[in-house]
Amino acid sequence: MECGKNRIGKVLGCLLVFWWFLGWAGVVWADWSVWDEPVVYYDFESVQGDGTTLIKDRVGVNDLTLTTTGSGVTGTKTGIGAEAKYGRKAEFDGVDDYGIALDTAVFSQTGSFSVEAWVKFDTVSASESAFQTVVAKWDETLDIRSYRLIIQADADGRVWPKFQVSPDGTAAAIKTATGTTQILPNVWYLLQGYYNATSPGTIYLYVNGVREGSVSSVGTALSDTAADFYLGVTKTGAGSYTGYLDGSIDEVRVFSGTRDEGSLAYAMERGRPVVRLGFDDGSGLQTMNRLENYTRAALVNFPSDNSQWVAGNDNYALLFDGSDDYVDLGNHGRFQLGGAMTISAWVYVSSLGNYAIVSQPHTNGYTFQMTSGGELSFGPVGGSVVTSSGAGISAGEWTNVAVSYDGVNASFYVDGRLVSSPALSLWSVTGGSVFVGRAGATPNYFNGKMDDVLIYAYDRTLFEVYVDVIGAAVKFGKTQSLEPANAQVACPSGFVHVPGDPLYGTSDFCVMKYQAKCDADGDGVGDTASGAYASCNTGYDTWGNILSGCRCIEDMGGDVVSTPQGAPIARIAQNAGGSGVDARTYCQTQGWHLVTNNEWMTIARNLERLGSNWCALNGTGCGNSPGSQYLVAGHNDNGPALALQASTDDSQGCYGTVTKDVDPTCGNGATQRRTHYLSNGEVIWDLAGNVWEWTDDVVRGPNKPVGGGTSWVDWSSVSDYGVLSYDVLKPSDSSWDLNKRVGRYYQGGSSNIDYAFLRGANWNNGSNAGVFTLSLNNTPGNSGRSNIGFRCAVSP
Known part of the structure; x- marks a missing residue:
């Protein structure tokens, strides 16, 4: 049935026919509801x-x-x-x-x-x-x-x-x-x-x-x-x-x-969707899931010049290069396949191909894709998917594609028209990250423009699919100029925005992108402990703050900065008891504060949900569901046997891990990735490895979590949390251990004194390193360690 001469005309024409039919059939619109009546x-x-x-x-x-x-x-x-x-x-x-x-x-x-x-x-x-x-x-x-x-x-x-x-x-x-x-x-x-x-x-x-x-x-x-x-x-x-x-x-x-x-x-x-990506952000490396409680999704491997934001079917769209970029929605229960689901999107491709639209690429996860023959497919990753018959998707025009799955049949739609409904038995799906524009081991990266992605946790009816199509297809009046709706939060230079987490009582905050450095010469860039400042080198390319004449603020008249360049400040106490020469005071001097453990855990729990942070040990093959492969654990293999500067280019995540200050490209030798994505697309360096980091928390010796004494243990073996609790210490999955590189625990001494929280590990901690690594073996006043640094945080 042809309802119009073009895409919009067809959609509107078919909808009018649909309305007429329902009216002729005697449907009473005021009584229409998909909500069953309770008793x-x-x-x-x-x-x-x-x-x-x-x-x-x-x-x-x-x-x-x-x-x-x-x-x-x-x-x-x-x-x-x-x-x-x-x-x-x-x-x-x-x-x-x-x-x-x-x-x-x-x-x-x-x-x-x-x-x-x-x-x-x-x-x-x-x-x-x-x-x-x-x-x-x-x-x-x-x-x-x-x-x-x-x-x-x-x-x-x-x-x-x-x-x-x-x-x-x-x-x-x-x-x-x-x-x-x-x-x-x-x-x-x-x-x-x-x-x-x-x-x-x-x-x-x-x-x-x-x-x-x-x-x-x-x-x-x-x-x-x-x-x-x-x-x-x-x-x-x-x-x-x-x-x-x-x-x-x-x-x-x-x-x-x-x-x-x-x-x-x-x-x-x-019946609202669980995902609504309008791609109207217009700039930046995040896109908003624009529901009542906004969540953010990371743009992975996209360019930093905003060239991915282009005119779309409805305001902006996102341009995918078909090579390696995708959107990481993270691992959330509401995105998983339960008994049914619906996925829809507007797509525009210059040429047909096997392109992933939305996938949850865990073993037996779900995937919704286009085929090179202009059809649609849906089903389990690595299993037997079903394919539409007669979709007729063409290149060079905007097309709305959808699948509505009720656990028995996968109903495929093109521009609101039901194409076919092949049988597909419900399968068991393990939770995992959801990607837009990428599938599993065979990624089938999307190549083209995408707009208005919707995911529902139930099967939408034909009428409801029509409603979604019309919602993005109809424009009244004159053509409107693009209206960006970027929700990126402004932070101080060298800081990144971190979405808050109600589990930790944190609102959105800003944290140093890099470990704290000393800007001794006032040029706004961290200095290396070499040349004129060679006497401040601890021997491990860290800045020895307690060495003679090397106190960054007091002796040098410098500032604490967050830059990729420079030697991480080390040999500094968490809290020196009023002397002012400590990490806490250094942050406060700048109008910031030493990152708290709750803020650290907000970051760690955020990034553990993103598949883009789960990779092979050499930093390659990223984009796996959480719990598979390894959570990025930074520079920790003692090669080189010192702290490293970061790169000014976030795409060089393995920078310096083979040869100091040289980018080897991940996978080229004994590389290790040092960068993590946050859910808003921000990138943070060295949250695991490189140097330990103080957080602004202490615990008395007898009140520590119990586990291992003076030996490293996996978090999975720690069940007595002392005066603390599970969530302020560990990853969300209690079974993750060193084999996932999430980090481990070192209890240390038990004297009735304060012990400070040290997180992340350093360059030679090996498999003990990770974003959830915690050592409670150092007192707040310890300033003698060349491998302990810090980073600051601040409210935006």
Whole structure:
């Protein structure tokens, strides 16, 4: 069917035909919705009584009472509050109050059903097995458990969401699906538990509309228990309760029957995408994922002159060279293939080829590509993909391409037209980084322009695919000039912007791109410890700050700078106890501060998620999913046996690692990569290796994490964190060890004195080096080490 004479005309014409057909068929537009109707719904807007105790069921007669087990004097009594996810919310104090609705048939779901709620926790407990209840039809008094949504701390003190059912009501029969999103306080989450009774019976946990956990062989029916329905508590006995929720709940719904991925996702911000890359940044080496909570993606191997930003189908587009550049979205749970997904993009190629559009290139990851025959393909990386039939993609024009996968069929679309829907069975996908413009071991780098990339965690319908096409296809009025929307944050010279992380309580900040150097002659560039400053050389090409006449500020009248040139400042204390000649004071003198451990961990956790930082040991073959290959660990092999200057060219990541001050090109000899990408495209040098770095933190000897004493150990063997916690020490995956080059731990002395945090390792620490390496063997006043330096940070 031809609906118009050109691409835009076809899209508009076909959409008008589509609308006419639906109208002729008697579709009532006001009633159209992909959102299933719940059998119980509490939105906390309609209340009775005193306005704080009786909550109306918006779709039935199952009203819910907010009550308390005590006098309420130990906390703020449960009530209705403002500033909810939508409108008003129920508030719980975590001490003695909860909500209850008496059991009825709509709560006693024995077949397929789902339950969901928006929840925000004011506090979370790191005590192992401590849990908070969100919703529960669960009574342990007489073994009448049915289902519940909870969060619970693991042995490392990290808190995860869980959906539990007990098919027969007993403790022994409990099945648990656990999510992969770490729960933090003061963040809204949509938690959804879904039981599909179709044999063999499977439970699923969704977080923010994305499937994160599942358990099969649950059985094809649940017992009809007499347990009541609770909010914010689990009943354990006659008049006894546990698992009180400290926080707020909103939009509680129970659904009867099966649900598809689109229905579950629609409850999350009305089915919005998880990725929306408009490529309208217009400059820089990052692109924004422009959703409610912006995230950033790194442009890898793109030119630094902004020539990649070109006129697109809608404002700017991104130009890929087909050689080695791609966009690294990082490893996030919401980008993974659960039960379904949709990917769409506008593409423009000068000639047809086998080009990757979006891929998650882990083993059995997913990939969406164009073929040299003008078709589209989708399926597992390295496995049997399916290919469209009749796509007819042409070179030299903008084309919208999409795949909508429901776990059974992959439906391919071109300009909103359904092309074909070949069968494709759902496969198990391990989490990994998602790339735009690159696939796996056979990268098939995209060669052309790309615009408006969308990823959804569910299968979009034909109508919804049309909506996405029209959203970027229609322009009214005159042709508009390009409008850049770059969100790069300005930092001082020699600093890079680091996105904040709520896990560490950090907002966006700036950190030195290079290890701190001394500008002794005032030209704004770090000086080498040679020539006129040869007496300041420690013998390892570091700047010996305590050597006679070598104090950078006091003796030289110099400044601390972040430049690729120069010898890293060493032989400097973290905190010299008021003398002023220490890393902390040197940073403060410039109006900055010594980087904190929380800032260090913000950086380390950011870069560990990017596949572009996982490479072969010689710095080649980068672009692997986190946990495969090796996390870049810097100059650490003692060759050369000294500290190195950096290059002024970030593409020379292995600079100096074979011959001092010479770029060998990674892979040409015993090279090691010294650069890491951040999620916003910034590049940071020597976060691992070269010289150790002080951070502005201390811990008393008896309070240290326990592990190894005076021997190096892997983080995977450390489970007693002393007064610290998992997340301030280790990588996100507890199994990563020296075989992944993430870094190791050295406990050191146990005297009842302060020990300072040293991170990253130096040029001769070998496999002990890494971005998560930590040594607690040095006191803050130690200024005698030629291999310890620092870097500063500052708020933008």
